[in-house]
Amino acid sequence: MADEPSDPEVAEALAALNAARARFVAVVGHELRTPVTTLRGLAEELVASDGHARDELGPAILRSARRVESLLDDLLLATDITTVLPVGEPEPIDLVSTAQAIWDAFDTDDELELSGDAEVIVSLRAGAADTMLERVLDNAHRYGRAPFLLRATSEGDHVQVMVSSEGAELRPDDVHLAFELFYRGEAAVTSAPGFGLGLPVARALARQHGGELTIEPRPGGGLDVCIDLPAST
Amino acid sequence: MSSPKDQLGDEPLRVLVADDEPDVRLLLRLGLRHHGITVVGEAADGFEVLSACGELDVDAIVLDLLMPRMNGFEVIPQLQRDHPHIGIVAYTAVAGDFVRREMSRLAIRLLLKSGDAAPLADALHRAAAEARNGASR
Numbered sequence: 001m002a003d004e005p006s007d008p009e010v011a012e013a014l015a016a017l018n019a020a021r022a023r024f025v026a027v028v029g030h031e032l033r034t035p036v037t038t039l040r041g042l043a044e045e046l047v048a049s050d051g052h053a054r055d056e057l058g059p060a061i062l063r064s065a066r067r068v069e070s071l072l073d074d075l076l077l078a079t080d081i082t083t084v085l086p087v088g089e090p091e092p093i094d095l096v097s098t099a100q101a102i103w104d105a106f107d108t109d110d111e112l113e114l115s116g117d118a119e120v121i122v123s124l125r126a127g128a129a130d131t132m133l134e135r136v137l138d139n140a141h142r143y144g145r146a147p148f149l150l151r152a153t154s155e156g157d158h159v160q161v162m163v164s165s166e167g168a169e170l171r172p173d174d175v176h177l178a179f180e181l182f183y184r185g186e187a188a189v190t191s192a193p194g195f196g197l198g199l200p201v202a203r204a205l206a207r208q209h210g211g212e213l214t215i216e217p218r219p220g221g222g223l224d225v226c227i228d229l230p231a232s233t
Numbered sequence: 234m235s236s237p238k239d240q241l242g243d244e245p246l247r248v249l250v251a252d253d254e255p256d257v258r259l260l261l262r263l264g265l266r267h268h269g270i271t272v273v274g275e276a277a278d279g280f281e282v283l284s285a286c287g288e289l290d291v292d293a294i295v296l297d298l299l300m301p302r303m304n305g306f307e308v309i310p311q312l313q314r315d316h317p318h319i320g321i322v323a324y325t326a327v328a329g330d331f332v333r334r335e336m337s338r339l340a341i342r343l344l345l346k347s348g349d350a351a352p353l354a355d356a357l358h359r360a361a362a363e364a365r366n367g368a369s370r
Binding site for chain 2: 057143
C-alpha cells in the first residue's frame with residue numbers, strides 16, 4: 001500500500017481527484033455502456049442471423065454506432081474539453097424554424113407552441129444550432145411535460161430563445177447540479193427527474209458563440225431554459 | 234443440477250421487456266428467443282410496465298432501472314404488491330453501491346447490461362420460478 005502523503009493539502013487534493021475520477025467513471029459508464037453493449041449484441045445477432053432479421057439489425061446497428069459517436073462528443077463537450085467544438089466560419093441561421101424542424105422529428109404527439117418573433121437570426125458554426133437546440137428540446141421532451149413552449153425574442157444586439165416545459169418541481173440544488181455533471185452522487189443519477197449531458201453540451205455551444213445558456217425552475221414545477229446569443233449582423 | 238428452465242417444461246417463458254431504448258428492446262427480443270423465451274410485450278417506462286402486466290400473461294420482466302416518467306425503482310414496489318407471481322430482473326448499464334443496496338433490499342435479481350443474452354435468460358428463468366413458487370405458497 002502506498003504511503004499517505006504527509007502534506008495535508010496534497011492529501012486533500014489527491015482525495016478530491018480520486019473522488020472526481022470515481023464520479024467521472026460512474027457517469028461515463030452510465031452514458032456509454034448501454035449503446036456499447038447494445039452495439040455488440042446487435043452485431044452478434046447480425047452475424048448469427050439467418051437473414052430475415054437483417055433488415056431490422058442493420059439500421060439498429062447504425063443508430064447505436066451514431067449514438068456512441070455523438071455521446072463521445074457530448075462527454076468531451078460537457079467536460080469543457082473544447083477539441084470537438086464545431087469548426088469553420090459562422091453562418092446565419094434562424095433558430096425558430098430550426099427548433100421546429102427538430103421538434104417535428106421527435107416521436108411525439110405533443111406540439112411545440114411558438115410565440116414571440118417568427119424568426120430570430122444568429123451566426124453559428126455548422127451543426128452548432130442543430131446540436132444546441134436538439135439537446136435543449138430533447139431535455140424538455142424527455143424530462144418535462146406539456147405544454148412545451150418556445151418563445152423567441154430580439155432585444156438590441158441579442159436574441160433569446162426560451163424553451164419551457166412543465167414537470168417535477170426542482171429545488172435550487174437541482175438547477176445547480178444540471179451543469180455540475182460529475183458532481184452528482186449515484187442516488188441523484190438514478191432518481192427522476194434526471195439531467196443527461198444535454199444542457200452542459202448546449203451551454204458549451206452557446207458560450208463558444210459568445211452567448212449563454214441559463215435555466216430557471218418554473219413556479220409549480222418544470223423548467224425554463226434560456227439561450228441568449230448575439231444577433232446576426 | 235436442474236435449472237429453473239428444466240422445471241418449466243418445453244413452454245417458452247413469457248417475458249416483458251422494459252427499457253426506454255428501442256434498440257435495447259430489439260436486441261433483447263431477438264437475443265432471448267434463443268434461450269427458451271418469448272418476448273410477449275415491450276414497455277418504455279414504468280406506466281407502460283404496469284399497463285402491460287394488467288393486460289398480458291407475463292412470467293418475468295426485464296426491467297431497466299432508468300426510464301423516464303416512472304423509473305424502475307418506482308415500479309418495483311407496485312409490481313411486488315400487485316403482480317407477485319411475475320419475476321423481476323433489474324437490468325442496468327451500471328450498478329454502484331446505491332443500486333446494489335436497493336436491489337438487495339427489494340430482493341430483486343440485478344444484472345449488468347451485456348451483449349450476451351445468456352446470463353439474462355438464466356436470471357429470468359430463475360426469477361420467474363422463484364416468483365411462481367413464492368406466489369403459490
